[in-house]
Amino acid sequence: MPKRELYVSVDVEADGPIPGPYSMLSFGMAACGTFDGDEFRPSDPAESTFYAELKPISDAYVPEALAVSGLDRGLLAVDGRDPAEAMNAATAWITEVSAAANASPVLVAYPLGFDWMFLYWYWMRFADAGSPFGHSRHLDLKSLYAAKARTLVTRSTKRQMPAGLLPDRPHTHNALDDAIEQAELFHNLIRWAGNPHRDLPG
Structure with a gap:
């Protein structure tokens, strides 16, 4: 096992709240740095990327969720990648x-739960390995x-973060852009010293 980690930023666009009944329609990944336990070495995330748009796996969808990405399920049913092919290509x-x-790959997301839930389910369901x-x-x-x-998770939204931490790039709801x-x-978070002297919430 390598003694350092490669961080891979990921984003998912889906047509519902959970995988299985609903579909992951697209996902993007960007390699963005390594860490050996002592030094973090950032890399330009636009230089090494992966993106896929997938065929839906069911007929069910939530219109409000689908509207976020603007993806067309009808077009994806024809032109989207087969989930098994896409997940195996992502693994490669x-x-x-x-x-x-x-380095050993580590998936990075904000927030993690939604993106990890879809990707892990798809990899375990469709990928060979x-x-x-x-x-x-x-x-x-x-x-x-x-x-x-040193704050509450409920106070850890992007709106409540210091402006200097926020990305300069726009949030487009294209999975690779995001x-x-x-x-x-x-x-920015890795470099940030945080608030080491702030009392923990009680």
Whole structure:
């Protein structure tokens, strides 16, 4: 096992709240830095990326969820990638960038729960080798902020973060755009000293 980690920022667009009854329609990934326990080395997240749009796996969808991404389920049913092909291709990309960095891949998301739930389910359901992140190699940026800011998770929304932490890139709801934007937030959070002298909430 390599002695450093490669962080991969990910974002998912789906047509409902959970995988199985509903579908992951697209996802984007961007390699954004390595850490060896002592030094974090950021990398430009736009330089090494993966993006896929998938065929829906059911007829069910929530119109409000679908409207967020603006993706067309009818077009995806024809032109979207087969889920098994897409998840295996994503695994191959992660394997390649991790080997190039001599690092173990760690998935990064804000918030983690939604994106991890869809990706892990899809990898376990469709990919030949399961999840390239195992079952637990992931980092929740919302939790990272709460710990550094010494604040409540419910007070760890982007609206409540210091302006200097927020990305300069726009949030477009294109999964790749947003994975790259999120990587910038990750870079800023890693560098941020936080609020070490603030009392913990009681």
